[in-house]
Amino acid sequence: VVEIYSKRLQIQERLTSQIANTIYEVLEPKGVAVVIKADHHCMTVRGVHTINAQMHTQVMLGCFEQNILLQQQFLNS
Numbered sequence: 882v883v884e885i886y887s888k889r890l891q892i893q894e895r896l897t898s899q900i901a902n903t904i905y906e907v908l909e910p911k912g913v914a915v916v917i918k919a920d921h922h923c924m925t926v927r928g929v930h931t932i933n934a935q936m937h938t939q940v941m942l943g944c945f946e947q948n949i950l951l952q953q954q955f956l957n958s
Contacts, residue, residue, distance in 0.1 A: 912943030
């Protein structure tokens with residue numbers, strides 16, 4: 882799923898949502914949590930020249946949406 886969506890030109894937020902939604906719709910689990918941490922070379926090589934420019938995006942669906950404890954367990958693992 883990641884390879885399919887990551888080959889398209891798009892923003893990281895949309896990529897994260899597409900991965901989570903596809904897993905949730907196709908597999909029908911109780912919940913899905915997707916976190917993407919990516920280096921943004923456009924910020925390190927050109928532009929503002931920020932070192933280690935990372936963007937973190939996350940999508941939580943199903944049982945992860947309302948259960949704060951479950952979210953924390955996932956994010957801390």
